[in-house]
Amino acid sequence: MSKSVRATFHERWPTIQFRVNGEAKVINVPPMKRLLDVLREDLQLTGTKEGCGEGECGSCSVRMNGELVNSCLVPVLQAEGAEIQTVEGLALKGELHPLQRSFLEHGGAQCGICTPGMLMASAQLLEQNPHPDEIQIREALAGNLCRCTGFMRIFESVAAASAPERTGATAESTTEPSNHAG
């Protein structure tokens, strides 16, 4: 139990605990409040964006217990006890995640609204499949809409982020989650 981020306690609302980017959080909010709104309003983690609010655009993608979710469609009570990772949790100790570097280098980010969701969906893909082909990249990002780039530079960014490992030792069978070393 680290910090409670609410000043006033509402008795009719549950106390919900979960971890965000490795930090324990305790909140007291309406149980139907969207995880997206809890992240942005109660925890001030505004990296996660709202696009459509109906699960079509992927802007609000975060990872919950190792699965990609649209945080606009998760009532926060269902995150009780969960491990959440947001875009703020990708960079480690000030060092960009390889995907973040790759998006910068390959023009994968323009206006930036879709970028956090693209990064989270891409991170999910690379954790499960470190060397995706283009079709697999397209399928993994099919739920993330971008209105700037035309998608090609995003696909190139993901492919490039997965490439360095390809030239390294044969790690084809590894199932370990990609760490943040970079």
Add this chain to the structure above:
Amino acid sequence: MRGNAAMHDLIAPSELGAVLQLLAAEPGAWTPIAGGTELMVAFSAGHLAAPKLVSLWGIPDLRSIGVTPASISIGAAATFLDLRRNATIASEFPLLAKAASWIGSVANQGRATLGGNLVNGSPAADSSPALLAYDADIEIISVRGRRRVPYSAFHTGYKRNVLLPDELLYAIHLPRRFARHASYLRKVGTRRAMAIAKVALGATALLENGVVREIRLGAASLAPFPTRLWQTEAALLGQTVTRETMQSAHPALLAEIKPINDIRSTAEYRRQVAANLLDEFLLSLNPEESQS
């Protein structure tokens, strides 16, 4: 008008028994919510009427997938990602695995549940044609006990089904007897990802010496709810698959489907495409006919 979280109550019992007690104590008062891919959309838009919701997420009984020699039982709250990762479904029920891969995006598939797809009752439900083609049974549970109904009898009207107010959809059962059947599933939508079906057809058939001994056709977006095409099946049973029998099945098909004009397509387009999909399946049963 955005949804206001403070206007809704949500509780999350850790056990199925507690959910059933709640539904029995106040029938109709509590709305079950699983992965939220339908109800949270309504909530965000300010259209969610339900004041009290009970979460099914994280109840282990509801999410398990069990395999016996005779059948596979899929917990109603198993997600489409769970389905895609199941080896038995991948090898013996490829139509269901394919349908699961069509549901929204990866993020949707990790939250959307098979039971939710059925209870929501969209006429365009992605999993329905496959379940109809595989002759699925639905298991329903309440404090009064359990009962089973064929999935083909589950929907009773547009967004209506046989569930009583104290009942919950518990599991979907598929008999493991389709390994030798020919099968087919095609969805026609606006684009490949995230699209709602304009028309979808799922089918299984068993032929002996070229004669149709078994055939099951499941359709989406061709009626107020996903439906078996009983008359079309009857027109093909016992027949050899030729151009003539294919043609003769069309009147039965067109007589029993009830497509509509809506934002996604027209009734005329749906009729034409439904016939084309049926032909495509039937031709796959007798490839020689496609060359004649």
